[in-house]
Amino acid sequence: MNKEKLNIPKSIYGFGGALISISGILLLCSFLVGTFLNYIVSAQTLINSISAFFLLIGGYYISKAKPEIKWGGRLISISGLQALYIYISPSFTPDLIIYFPPIFLFFGGLIIRSVDNKFGLSGILISFSGLASLILLILPKIFAINSYPFFLYLYLIPIVLLIFAGFVSTCSEFKLFVSKYIFSIDHKWIGIQYGITSMIFLLFGFSLMMIMRYQLAYNMGTGELKDLISPDMYNALGAMHGTIMVFLGVVPMIVGAFGNYLVPLQVGAPDMAFPKLNMASYWVYFIGGIVMLASFFVPDALPAHSGWTSYVPLATLSSGSGQTFWLVGMIFLITSSLLGSVNILVTIIQLRVKGLTWMRLPFFVWTQLITSFLLLLAFPPLEAAGIFQLLDRVAGTHFFDPYSGGSVLLYQHLFWFLAHPEVYVLILPALGIVAEIISNNTRKPLWGYKPMVYSTIWLGFMSFIVWAHHMFLTGMGTTMSSFFMITTMIISVPSVVILSSLFLSLWGGSIRFNTPMLFALSFLPMFGIGGLTGLPLGLATADIHLHDTYYVIGHFHYVVAPGTIFAIFAGIYFWFPKITGKTMNETLGKIHFYGSLVAMNGIFMPMFLQGLAGVSRRLSNGGYDYAHAKEVLYLNEIMSICAFALFAFQLFFIVNFFWTLLRNRYDTEVDTNPWKSNTIEWTDTTSPPLGHGNFEVIPKVYRGAYEYSIEGHSKDYCPQTEES
Numbered sequence: 001m002n003k004e005k006l007n008i009p010k011s012i013y014g015f016g017g018a019l020i021s022i023s024g025i026l027l028l029c030s031f032l033v034g035t036f037l038n039y040i041v042s043a044q045t046l047i048n049s050i051s052a053f054f055l056l057i058g059g060y061y062i063s064k065a066k067p068e069i070k071w072g073g074r075l076i077s078i079s080g081l082q083a084l085y086i087y088i089s090p091s092f093t094p095d096l097i098i099y100f101p102p103i104f105l106f107f108g109g110l111i112i113r114s115v116d117n118k119f120g121l122s123g124i125l126i127s128f129s130g131l132a133s134l135i136l137l138i139l140p141k142i143f144a145i146n147s148y149p150f151f152l153y154l155y156l157i158p159i160v161l162l163i164f165a166g167f168v169s170t171c172s173e174f175k176l177f178v179s180k181y182i183f184s185i186d187h188k189w190i191g192i193q194y195g196i197t198s199m200i201f202l203l204f205g206f207s208l209m210m211i212m213r214y215q216l217a218y219n220m221g222t223g224e225l226k227d228l229i230s231p232d233m234y235n236a237l238g239a240m241h242g243t244i245m246v247f248l249g250v251v252p253m254i255v256g257a258f259g260n261y262l263v264p265l266q267v268g269a270p271d272m273a274f275p276k277l278n279m280a281s282y283w284v285y286f287i288g289g290i291v292m293l294a295s296f297f298v299p300d301a302l303p304a305h306s307g308w309t310s311y312v313p314l315a316t317l318s319s320g321s322g323q324t325f326w327l328v329g330m331i332f333l334i335t336s337s338l339l340g341s342v343n344i345l346v347t348i349i350q351l352r353v354k355g356l357t358w359m360r361l362p363f364f365v366w367t368q369l370i371t372s373f374l375l376l377l378a379f380p381p382l383e384a385a386g387i388f389q390l391l392d393r394v395a396g397t398h399f400f401d402p403y404s405g406g407s408v409l410l411y412q413h414l415f416w417f418l419a420h421p422e423v424y425v426l427i428l429p430a431l432g433i434v435a436e437i438i439s440n441n442t443r444k445p446l447w448g449y450k451p452m453v454y455s456t457i458w459l460g461f462m463s464f465i466v467w468a469h470h471m472f473l474t475g476m477g478t479t480m481s482s483f484f485m486i487t488t489m490i491i492s493v494p495s496v497v498i499l500s501s502l503f504l505s506l507w508g509g510s511i512r513f514n515t516p517m518l519f520a521l522s523f524l525p526m527f528g529i530g531g532l533t534g535l536p537l538g539l540a541t542a543d544i545h546l547h548d549t550y551y552v553i554g555h556f557h558y559v560v561a562p563g564t565i566f567a568i569f570a571g572i573y574f575w576f577p578k579i580t581g582k583t584m585n586e587t588l589g590k591i592h593f594y595g596s597l598v599a600m601n602g603i604f605m606p607m608f609l610q611g612l613a614g615v616s617r618r619l620s621n622g623g624y625d626y627a628h629a630k631e632v633l634y635l636n637e638i639m640s641i642c643a644f645a646l647f648a649f650q651l652f653f654i655v656n657f658f659w660t661l662l663r664n665r666y667d668t669e670v671d672t673n674p675w676k677s678n679t680i681e682w683t684d685t686t687s688p689p690l691g692h693g694n695f696e697v698i699p700k701v702y703r704g705a706y707e708y709s710i711e712g713h714s715k716d717y718c719p720q721t722e723e724s
Helices: 008-036 041-065 067-088 095-115 117-142 149-153 156-170 174-182 187-217 231-267 275-297 322-350 363-394 408-442 449-465 467-474 478-504 515-534 540-546 550-580 586-612 627-632 635-662
Strands: none
Touching (some): 008 117, 067 117, 231 408, 231 550, 275 322, 363 408, 408 515, 449 478, 478 515, 550 586, 550 635, 586 635
């Protein structure tokens, strides 16, 4: 048989790679034995020796695969031989010899990568494995860090790299798998990555909240023998809950997931304007999240516990490295948002298909456009503030130290210059999702489309001149307080215009009460409650009493939880058939909706009563030390029970999500446009959409996105790409 068909060099290389994978797996077993059964020293030595032997033989076979990589394989074999000698006779091994195996492994992989692209990925992984091993051997000699428990787990890095290096060699399609599903540049898959990752973070942040709610309902003040968590840990969980839910959960979901997946499809673009930048934005976000969560595992230290705002001087003086992890993670997250917002802006402005004029854009695309402008303009000040605060903590600078010429209030101004536009980053895309669903399920055009667009633009502009209403108690003076009170009242006007338009869109409609529509409808009054309760906080006199009470928490959560998160659920149920070709179960969806609606109001409505009674936030015992709080403390248990019920109802969503995802497609699920929608993503793509390119034929737009129930038309919807 023909040697070319057999691909003998690749087969020999693959066999050598398999042996290297086995070597890595054995090292992993040895690690587990040493970590959890550290008394079996002889077993660990035996496993290590066998692992080194497999590495030696694997390198030999790699050297025989092709003449060009002969020396790469030989160096790997030498590395295995040296490691075998070290394991068999440790007492006769000079100290310097232990550095040789990783050095030879590094250069062996480097040679393979440099001379043959076919085996380049495995060569890189082998090199990185050797380099990581070398670094982990050198670091304890320079720094006294080997006593830290987490340092031990870093040895998993070179082991995992070695396993994957061998796996790459044996699986010819692994590189394709990595490029398609891990480091993808397809906007749809990146949107899915954002969605899945942010849902995991949301679940984790929600779990932190349940721990806090248990502590508030059942602590020593209520007669328990001991508290579940300490006051410091309570503050840490509060800080991390806020950070995770906003920066790792809701924003990546509503901008990263929905924006990435839908914007190119709705404007008729083949992909994002900068696909590789898009991939980078996700991975920078992922790294930022991991760094932030790593603060939970730092030994003898709390996670960040200076609030989700990280106010100075508390944040710069807080002990432990948790706050430092928080700042580094935040810098990564901000960078990710900047990369993503630039991409969405350029995609909408430059890649719209022919005929898709500004006033034919779906309202969802308008909200993503304004949101991206907000991210691009508001996040740099916070990134600068984060870098300054990090330098104050680790480099001895004094940007925010008032005793050395710094300014504490400067940090607050930089933070809130981002954090108030951030509220509209959370809410604008939610309004866009709700608008799409309401128009589709009422079978009539959006009422006041153009006023909604102009209000969105005005709201985005005004969001930059209201930030200091969070700072009325800092002593800014009556003149500045009056200015920010006026701008706060003005910014409520465009929000009312948009909300009123959505309410009026319901009038005379043939409403379909499916699951996405139920979530979208409930969003309207929930967001309305959140907005109305915010008005007293925009008045300096009322804010004196309400500032830093549970009233503020209730107001903000009505905007974000039964507000934005309900819009997210509506969007998931609505676009799930587009992403998977399968519709989620309506019965499970409605149980999820009704339970969540009742539970969320049970959690957040009582907070207004506690806040009006003067109960402060961030009290780990729920206010049992304060006489003025006695009459409303019974609400703590009610709110906590509702929080546990809310978690229980999310299980219906999780089951529905995975059951629909894993089941076979029904014979009835053949329609690529099950909702009979007008927008391009439904009418001109398959479900799920094609890979890169999205469209078999580049669409052309002839009308707006909301022409439903047009008189004289044969159907009750008119696709944007259908000629008149």
